Amino acid sequence: MTKVVVAMSGGVDSSVAAALLKEQGYDVIGMMLRLWSEPGKEESNRCCTPDAMAQARRVAAQLDIPFYVIDAKDVFRETVVEYFLEGYARGETPNPCLICNREIRWTFLLNHALALGADFMATGHYARVKKDERGKIDLLRAVDRNKDQSYVLHVLDQEKLRHALFPVGEYTKPEIRAIAEKHGLPTASRKDSQDLCFLAGEDYRNFLQRNAAEMLKPGEIITRDGETIGSHDGLANYTIGQRKGLGVASPVPLYVITKDAVRNTLVVGTQEQLGSKELIARDVNWLSGEIPQEPFRAEVKIRYTAKEAEALIMPMEGNQAQVTFDAPQRDITAGQAAVFYQGDTVIGGGIIL
Amino acid sequence: MIYLDYSATTPVDSRVVDAMTPFFNASFGNPLSVHRFGQIAEAAIDSSRELVARVLNCKPDEIIFTSCGSESDNLAIRGAAYAMREKTGANWILASRTEHPAVTKTLEHLGKYDGFLIEWLDVNEHGMVTPEIVAKAICDNTAIVSVMYANNEIGTINPIKEIAEICRVNKILFHTDAVQAAAYLPLDVNELGVDMMSLGAHKFYGPKGVGALYVRKGTPLVPHLTGGGQEFNLRAGTQNVPYIVGFAEALRLTEDEREQRAAHIQPLRDKIIGAVLESIPDSQLTGDLESRLPHHASFAFRGVDGNLLLTLLDGAGFACSSGSACKTGNPEPSEVMNAIGLSREWGLGSLRVTLGKDTLPDHIESFLNALPNVVEKARHLK
Secondary structure: OOEEEEEOOOOHHHHHHHHHHHHOOOEEEEEEEEOOOOOOOOOOOOOOOHHHHHHHHHHHHHHOOOEEEEEOHHHHHHHHHHHHHHHHHOOOOOOHHHHHHHHHHHHHHHHHHHHOOOOEEEOOOOOEEEEOOOOOEEEEOOOOOOOOOHHHHHHOOHHHHHOEEOHHHHOOHHHHHHHHHHHOOOOOOOOOOOOOHHHOOOOHHHHHHHHOHHHOOOEEEEEOOOOEEEEEOOHHHOOOOOOOOOOOOOOOOOEEEEEEOOOOEEEEEOHHHHOEEEEEEEEEEEOOOOOOOOOEEEEEEOOOOOOOEEEEEEEEOOOEEEEEEEEEEOOOOOOOEEEEEEOOEEEEEEEEO | OEEOEOOOOOOOOHHHHHHHOHHHHOOOOOOOOOOHHHHHHHHHHHHHHHHHHHHHOOOHHHEEEEOOHHHHHHHHHHHHHHHHHHHHOOOEEEEEOOOOHHHHHHHHHHHHHHOOEEEEEOOOOOOOOOHHHHHHHOOOOEEEEEOOOEOOOOOEEOOHHHHHHHHHHOOOEEEEEOOOHHHOOOOOHHHHOOOEEEEEHHHOOOOOOOEEEEEOOOOOOOOOOOOOOHHHHOOOOOOOHHHHHHHHHHHHHHHHHHHHHHHHHHHHHHHHHHHHHHHOOOEEEOOOOOOEOOOEEEEEEOOOOHHHHHHHHHHOOEEOEOOOOOOOOOOOOOHHHHHOOOOHHHHOOEEEEEOOOOOOHHHHHHHHHHHHHHHHHHHHHO
16 A cells, blocks of 8 residues: 555645545555744644644544654744744745745655655645656646645645645535535634744734844835835835835825835835836746746736736746736735746746845 | 553453453442442452452552552542641652652642642652662651652662661651552562552553552541542542452452563563664663663663654554653653753653563564664654
């Protein structure tokens, strides 16, 4: 029997993933990571509260599969949380889930899975993998477009994809819930995955305040022309495209356009100034393992929740890519990922500069 | 799967199951009932009590049946603490740092909620409580001393007889938690000189859910389960007849077969110790090498996550345990690891391998073949 480790969270998606794989005849092992434990907040941390862990353990017992918990607190703090704090320090809006998927789930946990003798690791992500005739593995959107999580998985490479299974990607969410019910598994979903797991359900600004207060230094709010029109209380408190809470009197609505971490200034402008047709992505990951030699057209998501937009992608030196949109895009945010799709296939993605 | 965690629990001997079975269905009476059903049940309890008393070399009415070793510890310590304070005003209690949580937690509560003064006795680097340390610590106000007969995590056997003598001379009550020791060590309470001794059946091939407390005649004790007057008014609750019968039968078999079990197991255990220390770098034996339970091997590996080690071992087919593992993935070195002076780097990597009467040389071979690789993997994954 082929051994597969399922990364379990106690939630419906990873529980059903385990059930499906067991049905398909795999030798399934459940594993959960202890990721984060801020002193005093152990109960509310979403991903690995004692409740979530107890839930995952119960599901494993129901499915009659072994279940182990691995401590990843140190590596999580050093890679994911540090990355999060550093991103804000640079004036970006980082997406730590990308780093978590690449370094924690698909490196740290994958290594543990392989050490246990598993050939595959599965998660409850809504995505699909498919091997083509040449043996190359494609990462595809999930069947359920609404739940598709291929965006955060664009960081995977061929080596990791070789070991990946995404059982729930073939189903719609209602179908997954029905399967959960059929197996007597928990069907409740956690709050939707917009909140970061280590924020313990609170605003990220409180987290920054507690862990990196020095980042929240007041500075000036300026227009594109360099005119100072107000002051801000720390760049990290604002997001690109934000309109409310600027504390600036103005006849026309003003929006945050960019954050200048070097000068610690918040640049604001009118709605017309907000859109841009271009972005540069750095540290681009090409899923196929080969950098395209020619520019190509693709649909690009500039945020997990963004709608795809048609663009021309031009690979550049130094693992970068220039993305030129057909139509101007609002809220292009440094630190977020731009992910390129052709049809259902994820071609690649990088961090927006 | 090869089970190497007999200190955690043991399978119930089929002879014990046979002894217990009639009392679930056929002879199910309540021992307190006047009628024949009750008489038969009571007779079974009486026989069981006599049997246990014979093994312990004490009187039957010095045996109180409880639900487990932890309850015995609770009854002994709380019961004696309240009673002694009432009788003599003494309210200091001494216990070693390496006691089982059923003792340490109970003492913490007595300290926090009932105003007792708790003092913790240090142990040497092998986890042993020496008579000298006890002698130095006791004073006029000492009510009770509690030192375990043998330590569950590191296997060290304490000099109970000598410590009991010191307590006797100073008129202090001496309790020993013999839960771990009972499977392999002599339990003659007169030889040992203890005033109270806790036992739990599931460590010596009896069922989980039943234990006993030896209480020397004349020892003042305040019960904490009060009610129907069972167990000499010291532990209320309708007696669990089949389990008490099981306890006694398991103890009888243990006494009868003790020598042969130890003779079978000790060489296998010694082989493990030798092989591990030789083949695995940065490893050390924890606990005393000589004064040690014959079935017990425990190690500390530097730079290893104990929880991860157990996971990999389980995956490889071996069931062991660790003083520092935690099922919720939040491992901390145990109190015992700290008490014997291990740094965190070593303390987190503890492994306990305990053998049983059914352990075969083949099991040990397989285990020793697999362990070095597993430790290597665990180190590498960090």
